Amino acid sequence: MNDKLTRFLFEDRAVRGEVVQLQGSYQSVLESYHYPKPIAQLLGELMAAASLLTATLKFKGEVSLQIQSEGAVKYAVINGTHDQRLRGVARWDEGLQELPTEFSSLFKKGVLAITLAPKDKERYQGVVALDKDSLAACLENYFLQSEQLLTKVYLATSLDSAPKAAGMLLQIVPPTSETYQGGDNKDFEHLAMFADTTKSNELLELNPEVLIHRLFNEEDIRLFETQDVLFECDCSKARSAQALQNVAKTELLTMIDEDGDIKMDCQFCHQQYVFDAVDIENIHNDNFDAFNSDGRIDERTLKH
Structure with a gap:
């Protein structure tokens, strides 16, 4: 079917x-x-x-x-x-x-x-x-x-x-947006x-x-x-990057120093996106073209 x-x-x-x-x-x-x-x-x-x-x-x-x-x-x-x-x-x-x-x-x-x-x-x-x-x-x-x-x-x-x-x-x-349609209708x-x-x-x-x-x-x-x-899930690395922009750059770099990278999972399709120090520099320099961003932010789960 x-x-x-x-x-x-x-x-x-x-x-x-x-x-x-x-x-x-x-x-x-x-x-x-x-x-x-x-x-x-x-x-x-x-x-x-x-x-x-x-x-x-x-x-x-x-x-x-x-x-x-x-x-x-x-x-x-x-x-x-x-x-x-x-x-x-x-x-x-x-x-x-x-x-x-x-x-x-x-x-x-x-x-x-x-x-x-x-x-x-x-x-x-x-x-x-x-x-x-x-x-x-x-x-x-x-x-x-x-x-x-x-x-x-x-x-x-x-x-x-x-x-x-x-x-x-x-x-x-x-018939019109103003017409009430909640009453009886045979x-x-x-x-x-x-x-x-x-x-x-x-x-x-x-x-x-x-x-x-x-x-x-x-x-x-x-x-x-x-x-x-x-x-269809419209998640992308670019949209995940937009979410990371709300986290202080120093905090993100500290996480990378401790864990090697930052991993983000889409809650809808489980696609995982990995960010390194170069990615963080692009994010905090507003260089979202590096991720082919369309600017939309989706809910994500941040793992660190």
């Missing part, structure tokens, strides 16, 4: 939809760590959700879905771009011998922050409590509270043999009734066009060109 996102529109009902199926990109994220099953499932749902959300963007930029909690799950984040490049990572309480299997039991004071980051424009962030029985229900609540949009979200994962994740979204298409309710019959295995296995036709066979639907979804 190729990683694909399929967008569709109900011609006569002002409702849009999306279906995403992930395998290779999901596997790439899981290869970063030995994730317990509940964490792996959570990451799959977050990846599918991030892909669905990025498909609704009307700008070039990124969407970040970030969970923070004081419970079994401490931190989880999936970043997605407008062109469907995904990456992610999670942290959990590794002192627990067994993790809860129910979604709501994974978190204590858990929140989901959704950050929209258009290129060259101000970021926008919405936060919703993780107080529902599923991530899908929390996302529906987010859209209703923050965007005033009626939305249905369906998410599924499978860790049998080759891991797979999938999702489907139905959402009102607002067209949306009609379509949601059929969407609610979707089974997880159908979402994971069926060709999206077949699934859409099976669910909504009496509707006039416009299908858009499918879009590839990929795992």
